[in-house]
Amino acid sequence: MPGIRNFTLVIRGERRERDPSMTATSSAIGGRLNRDSDDLLVVEDLKTHFEVPAGMVKAVDGVSFSLGRGRTLGVVGESGSGKTVLSRTLMNLNLGSNVHSSGSAIFEGRQLVGVKPKQLRDLWGLDIAMVFQDPMTSLNPVVKVGRQVTEHIRKHLGVSKAEARETAIQLLRSVRIPEAESRFEAYPHELSGGMRQRVSIAIALACGPKLLLADEPTTALDVTVQHQILNLLAQQRRERNMAMVLVTHDLGVVAGRTDEIAVMYAGRIVEKASTKVLFSDVRHPYTEALLRSIPKTSNRNHTRLAAIAGRPPDLINPPSGCKFSPRCPYAQPKCFEEEPPEVNAFEDHLFSCHYPVGTEENKAAWDRNLAAGRPETVAVATGSVSEVDIRAKGEEILADLTTSEGAD
Amino acid sequence: MARLMLVRVARLVATLLVVTFLSFIMTSLLPGDPAVAILGQDGVQNEELLRQVQDDLGLNDPIIVRYVNWLGSALSGDLGESYINSGQEVSDVIADRVPVTAQLAVMAIVIALILAIPVGILGAYKQGRWQDKASSAGVQVALSVPNFITGIFLIWFLSVKLDLLPASNWNRISNKGIWANLQTAIMPAMALGLTQAAIFSRLVRSDMVATLKENYVLAARAKGLGDGYILARHALRPSSLSLATIIGINFGALLGGTVVIETLFAIPGLGFRLINAISQRDIMVIQGITVFLAVVYVVINFLVDLFYSVLDPRIRRN
Ligand SMILES: Nc1ncnc2c1ncn2[C@@H]1O[C@H](COP(=O)(O)OP(=O)(O)OP(=O)(O)O)[C@@H](O)[C@H]1O
Ligand code: SF4
Ligand SMILES: [Mg+2]
Numbered sequence: 230m231p232g233i234r235n236f237t238l239v240i241r242g243e244r245r246e247r248d249p250s251m252t253a254t255s256s257a258i259g260g261r262l263n264r265d266s267d268d269l270l271v272v273e274d275l276k277t278h279f280e281v282p283a284g285m286v287k288a289v290d291g292v293s294f295s296l297g298r299g300r301t302l303g304v305v306g307e308s309g310s311g312k313t314v315l316s317r318t319l320m321n322l323n324l325g326s327n328v329h330s331s332g333s334a335i336f337e338g339r340q341l342v343g344v345k346p347k348q349l350r351d352l353w354g355l356d357i358a359m360v361f362q363d364p365m366t367s368l369n370p371v372v373k374v375g376r377q378v379t380e381h382i383r384k385h386l387g388v389s390k391a392e393a394r395e396t397a398i399q400l401l402r403s404v405r406i407p408e409a410e411s412r413f414e415a416y417p418h419e420l421s422g423g424m425r426q427r428v429s430i431a432i433a434l435a436c437g438p439k440l441l442l443a444d445e446p447t448t449a450l451d452v453t454v455q456h457q458i459l460n461l462l463a464q465q466r467r468e469r470n471m472a473m474v475l476v477t478h479d480l481g482v483v484a485g486r487t488d489e490i491a492v493m494y495a496g497r498i499v500e501k502a503s504t505k506v507l508f509s510d511v512r513h514p515y516t517e518a519l520l521r522s523i524p525k526t527s528n529r530n531h532t533r534l535a536a537i538a539g540r541p542p543d544l545i546n547p548p549s550g551c552k553f554s555p556r557c558p559y560a561q562p563k564c565f566e567e568e569p570p571e572v573n574a575f576e577d578h579l580f581s582c583h584y585p586v587g588t589e590e591n592k593a594a595w596d597r598n599l600a601a602g603r604p605e606t607v608a609v610a611t612g613s614v615s616e617v618d619i620r621a622k623g624e625e626i627l628a629d630l631t632t633s634e635g636a637d
Numbered sequence: 638m639a640r641l642m643l644v645r646v647a648r649l650v651a652t653l654l655v656v657t658f659l660s661f662i663m664t665s666l667l668p669g670d671p672a673v674a675i676l677g678q679d680g681v682q683n684e685e686l687l688r689q690v691q692d693d694l695g696l697n698d699p700i701i702v703r704y705v706n707w708l709g710s711a712l713s714g715d716l717g718e719s720y721i722n723s724g725q726e727v728s729d730v731i732a733d734r735v736p737v738t739a740q741l742a743v744m745a746i747v748i749a750l751i752l753a754i755p756v757g758i759l760g761a762y763k764q765g766r767w768q769d770k771a772s773s774a775g776v777q778v779a780l781s782v783p784n785f786i787t788g789i790f791l792i793w794f795l796s797v798k799l800d801l802l803p804a805s806n807w808n809r810i811s812n813k814g815i816w817a818n819l820q821t822a823i824m825p826a827m828a829l830g831l832t833q834a835a836i837f838s839r840l841v842r843s844d845m846v847a848t849l850k851e852n853y854v855l856a857a858r859a860k861g862l863g864d865g866y867i868l869a870r871h872a873l874r875p876s877s878l879s880l881a882t883i884i885g886i887n888f889g890a891l892l893g894g895t896v897v898i899e900t901l902f903a904i905p906g907l908g909f910r911l912i913n914a915i916s917q918r919d920i921m922v923i924q925g926i927t928v929f930l931a932v933v934y935v936v937i938n939f940l941v942d943l944f945y946s947v948l949d950p951r952i953r954r955n
Contacts, residue, residue: 321858322858322859350861351861353858353861354861359856361855361856366851368856369875370853370951371874371875371948380862380870381860381862384861384862418951432856
């Protein structure tokens with residue numbers, strides 16, 4: 230895993246507001262002076278709301294991040310936290326008259342949000358590509374694999390049919406599809422799930438994109454295939470120096486393969502840090518809960534996040550104050566009233582919490598809640614993992630995954 | 638594949654047997670005695686003669702015997718003779734009338750498809766916008782206007798006002814050539830086609846709306862492909878399965894059900910002849926035409942099934 234400390238993820242608005250001396254320090258540490266121009270994608274206050282009869286579904290509600298060339302960002306969160314909507318917003322794929330997107334996403338100086346799709350068509354498939362969650366549904370069942378791999382090559386690169394075919398077969402080989410020539414003539418249903426996802430990856434890589442958005446690319450696949458596909462993605466990403474946003478349920482997936490991780494809850498990023506820092510110095514109680522929900526046993530690489538106690542928030546009428554407060558074991562009166570501001574700790578470790586994990590205040594909040602018998606707190610306290618030091622666990626997971634990644 | 642075809646053909650034969658038998662029973666349930674119709678009021682007075690005619694026609698045999706007799710000759714291509722117009726072979730009647738009606742039906746369907754596919758696609762593509770609302774309103778109107786009203790309007794407009802086309806009659810290709818034939822065929826075909834177009838475009842629109850939400854359509858967009866290309870290349874075929882079904886069903890219905898339009902335009906079609914035979918209790922003709930239509934229905938459905946596998950390669954395997 231190259232360049233763990235050289236992470237590129239910054240919340241820009243935040244950093245500028247902060248004490249200039251601190252910014253200077255952290256920049257020096259990260260070696261990121263004047264590297265703003267390296268940013269491939271800068272997302273600021275991105276929102277996507279859906280108008281439904283019951284009200285506004287705030288699926289993505291103010292997300293900011295930036296991503297450097299060749300970097301990988303993992304986006305993690307429970308089901309319904311807005312990960313898919315976020316990646317689709319970047320691709321302008323949320324269709325329908327009830328969709329309201331705002332904010333900004335600048336890709337190489339070009340605005341992606343609030344722009345007519347027609348104006349972005351020369352980017353899609355060429356500079357920005359997407360791999361979808363379910364390879365069973367993301368390939369057209371009535372169109373041959375070959376056409377699906379070549380159609381945008383021909384469009385974007387203006388090559389002849391024969392050249393496109395040649396390129397496509399090379400691509401299919403490079404994603405390790407055996408008998409690429411005959412697969413070229415096949416229909417998707419003639420391929421296995423893993424093969425289809427390889428085809429999807431070949432399609433996404435076809436025009437040499439600078440940014441790949443991968444929305445849970447392996448969730449629909451079985452365990453061994455998941456591993457192969459993830460390694461294939463990582464290898465291709467390295468070879469092509471392509472930036473990637475890897476969306477997933479699966480903490481194991483991001484732990485081994487990303488530079489940075491953003492944890493999403495109810496349409497917001499609640500904590501974001503370099504992968505190493507996030508696992509070793511978790512600050513947000515939600516991230517902590519995610520970590521805690523990983524089973525101790527082996528094979529955690531492929532474990533879906535176990536449910537965290539309590540229900541995911543209502544996105545139409547979210548809880549007041551901190552959105553995690555109804556489920557948070559540390560919640561204090563302040564949490565129910567005031568939304569916590571985004572805080573940037575050392576080295577661009579961002580989180581929004583009034584009582585961050587690892588602080589004295591957090592410990593005091595825990596003791597108070599335990600004494601008062603707050604059910605969410607008691608549940609954690611009596612749970613089987615209550616004694617585990619969550620930081621030690623994070624470090625252990627990270628070490629584990631980094632080695633297993635290196636061994637592949 | 639060969640075995641599959643064999644199974645399908647066997648099923649086809651079984652269906653045809655059931656259908657012909659049922660239509661045989663239905664026709665014999667018609668009130669009124671064909672013998673009476675043949676002999677007229679005077680002949681009925683003569684009991685002997687009546688019995689004689691009834692025996693000749695086999696009307697006194699049990700229905701199953703009549704069916705087996707009929708089936709035996711039908712299989713050898715003999716559908717019997719008209720009771721009323723003696724000497725007229727039922728198979729000749731059909732051979733004479735079917736080309737006319739079939740041409741009308743095919744033209745109506747083609748016109749309907751030419752109108753319906755773009756309108757349906759537009760409605761789905763611009764779902765909820767004014768283009769969709771306007772086309773839906775147009776479709777609603779087209780659905781609620783009966784064929785013959787459209788026909789009358791066309792006659793008034795194209796024949797009376799503009800004097801472009803003959804108002805009625807039918808020119809056979811064999812007699813007058815294709816051009817004269819089309820001149821008489823186009824108006825009734827349009828009158829029939831408009832309703833079909835409305836039905837088809839509704840289907841295309843609703844199937845297309847569903848298809849456009851499919852992940853593979855999003856994936857095609859994410860590749861930067863143009864909307865027109867996506868609609869034509871990625872969305873149309875998967876949205877055509879119910880359309881294919883309805884085309885099959887409606888084609889069959891058009892073959893037997895164009896009486897009103899045939900009457901309006903004085904077209905010597907199948908439906909016209911069928912109604913005629915019914916009013917005369919000309920059972921052999923009724924039976925022949927009914928069975929013919931039933932066979933066409935079944936065969937068309939068979940073809941539609943085959944066509945599915947052209948539309949969707951996944952069906953080819955099962
Ligand atoms: N078109 C839409 N209209 C209304 N609500 C929507 C629409 N699309 C998504 N949502 C809602 O937005 C929220 C976020 O959905 P999203 O699919 O982004 O979650 P996710 O984090 O990707 O979850 P998962 O892990 O299950 O894929 C969900 O509550 C979903 O119901
Ligand atoms: S702000 Fe309060 S409720 Fe929210 S995560 Fe932090 S401690 Fe929990
Ligand atoms: Mg999702």
